[in-house]
Amino acid sequence: MSTALFSSNAVAQKLLNITGVTFQKASQSRVSQVVINNSTRKTLSKSDDLGVFRIQAAVGDTLFFTKNQYTTQALVVLNDNLLSVYLQPIVTLDEVNITDKSTRQELASALSEYRKKTPFSSLHPGVAASIFSPISGISNLFGKTANRARRFEAYSKRELEQVEIEKRYNKAVIKKIVDIPDEDMTAFMMAFTPSYDQIRVWADYDIIKYVQTSYAYFQKNKESLKPQKLY
Structure with missing residues (x-):
């Protein structure tokens, strides 16, 4: 019985010459210089310029495939068949440099002109306290026309919030996540x-998931979601 057990272990531990190719997921583009780590044997290899790799491993060993800007892929060796390994690129969403300076500068300028004509000591406490917060300052500044000031404040708030949205959710970001035709972008x-x-x-993960889910729905309901032309 001990002889049979030894023989079984010897077969299980037999090293195989594992070969394969590393690809980018959802394409036939090959990924070079991928590090292959046999975590069971503590050995390393690397795919060449054509994505081809070779490494020794036994059945049951776990191979980890890693490269910067790609999600690590783990595979358990089952046999010595040629492996095709697909790596998922990591999507990073760069914040677009959309500035809100012009809006803030216009509001600050209005306060500045008011301060030039009014001694600082005579400023209403609410105005003096809001020199560095122009939007709320405008509301205090034009207290006699409170309704107009409140409308202006609400408008300014919406404008600045829209700037913040566009920094992280814009055409460039959407195109990085899904393959959307230009003619569908506006409607989407x-x-x-x-x-x-x-x-x-x-x-970033939440934005990626939101765009992917929303675009899947958009594709199924495109015609009903597109703006209707008015004649």
Whole structure:
């Protein structure tokens, strides 16, 4: 019985010459310089410029495939058949440099002109306290026309919130996540632009998931979601 057990272990531990090719997921593009780590044997290899790799492993060994900007892939060796390994690129969403300076500068300028004509000591406490917060300052500044000031404040708030949304949710970001035709972009964004309250708490993963889910729905309901032409 001990002889049979030894023989079984010897077969299980037989090293195989594992070969394969590393690809980018959802394409036939080959990925070079992928590090292959046999975590069971503590050995390393690397795919060549054509994505081809070779490494020794036994049945049951776990191979980890890693490269910067790709999600690590793990495979358990079952046999010595040629392996095709598909790596998922990591999507990173760069914040677009959309500035809100012009809006803030216009509001600050209005306060500045008011301060030039009014001694600082005579400023209403609410105005003096809001020199560095122009939007609320405008509301205090024009207290006699409170309704107009409140409308202006609400408008300014919406404008600045829209700037923050567009920094993280824009055409460039959407195209990085899904393959959307240019002619569908406007309709998609009109139907599925998130709110400021959503975007300010979302991580990149949340934006990616939102775009993917929304676009899947958009593709199924495209015609009903497109803006209707008015004649």
